[in-house]
């Protein structure tokens with residue numbers, strides 16, 4: 836990681852302090868991904884499994900192998916060594932990605 840990139844991510848998402856304040860020359864980069872289940876694909880796959888006598892593993896091989904979930908939003912955050920053991924709300928951590936999330940919700944609501 837080059838200096839410019841490091842400067843861009845050098846603030847801990849949890850405490851808001853620079854990563855160096857922890858006193859340990861390490862930090863975490865955490866990627867949060869939110870997915871939306873494809874209900875229609877799940878129903879099709881379940882239906883195929885039922886037609887095959889309830890054998891889900893056989894349906895997995897016989898099916899069209901379509902995506903069962905779609906990436907909805909993702910964000911990468913920095914966490915300092917002091918905060919890395921804290922428990923926190925994942926949704927609150929991902930709030931910086933709200934614009935992408937909002938645009939996806941709008942596109943889904945406008946779909947026919």
Ligand SMILES: [Zn+2]
Pocket residue numbers: 847848849850851852914915916917918919
């Ligand atoms: Zn921190």
